[in-house]
Amino acid sequence: MSNAVDRPLVVVVEDDDTIGRLLERALRSNGYRAQWYPTGTAGLAGARRDRADVVLLDLGLPDLDGTELARRLRSELPDLLLVILTARSDEIDIVSGLDAGADDYLVKPFSLTVLLARIRAHLRRSPTPATTGMIALGDLTIDTAARRCTIAGDDLILRTKEYELLETLALNAGSAISRDDLMAKVWDINWFGSTKTLDVTIASLRHRLSSRAAVPTITTLRGHGYRLDPPDQEAC
Known part of the structure; x- marks a missing residue:
């Protein structure tokens, strides 16, 4: 004991x-x-x-x-x-x-x-083992090993959950991810209760990216979840 x-x-x-x-x-x-x-x-x-x-x-x-x-x-x-x-x-x-x-x-x-x-x-919730590599989407670069984001070379300071959410979306850029999958990957596979935390974190992440030109956009898929669209891709 x-x-x-x-x-x-x-x-x-x-x-x-x-x-x-x-x-x-x-x-x-x-x-x-x-x-x-x-x-x-x-x-x-x-x-x-x-x-x-x-x-x-x-x-x-x-x-x-x-x-x-x-x-x-x-x-x-x-x-x-x-x-x-x-x-x-x-x-x-x-x-x-x-x-x-x-x-x-x-x-x-x-x-x-x-x-x-x-x-x-x-x-x-144990930390997700770090993947090793760089994700580049327009001016946004994510160093997954260092858990560091930059935009045109400038550091983008994110809270822990903001970073994990952005990395999850970026690893699947262009693909739809359901709310349940995002909660399981970023918060906990057995999450209990409201998922509004996800919506608030998405809103905060969008705000951090909103004033930047060549960065991905987060598209809401009503009734399903979200998708990260590269900056040169038209959202539908």
Whole structure:
């Protein structure tokens, strides 16, 4: 049997006492080490000190801006699984959270069963073995071994899931990929819950590519999924 210290540590940063204590108890009863903090300052200190594996972060904190805290957590703990818990359902707020470094988000009120399933899905997701090679699509170049993207020689800075999504689409450029296949390849083969994370990540990726001329475009295939079209190809 694994020692308690081997179990993932989940830090909950949530200013609502009822939600914070509920999450702490539920996580512990499901085999995690868990610690709840009601402020961003305390949560950052605790996550940093104890090297948290997972942080569940409420954006509406009394002392720190949740999006800025997400950036600091991502900068200081690059391997952290960061999940935003938010009452803000507007896409711009969700995109801001993902841009700040979050891996996923849940909009309140959310199901505890879904939250636990999402955490399990992320934690069992092992990095895809790196393929070795270069993908060139117009001015966009992807070095799959280095996990580096450039546009006309300039680095394109992407979040982890943005990079993995772009690489998956680029490896199949010109071909349709279903939503289910993208969720399985980029998130988890046994993903449970909404796939809106995919849509938000696609939107963010499109925004990063939108001001560039000779780069691929992401085409939505309604009822199916997405396709990455090379810059010299007319989308249909």
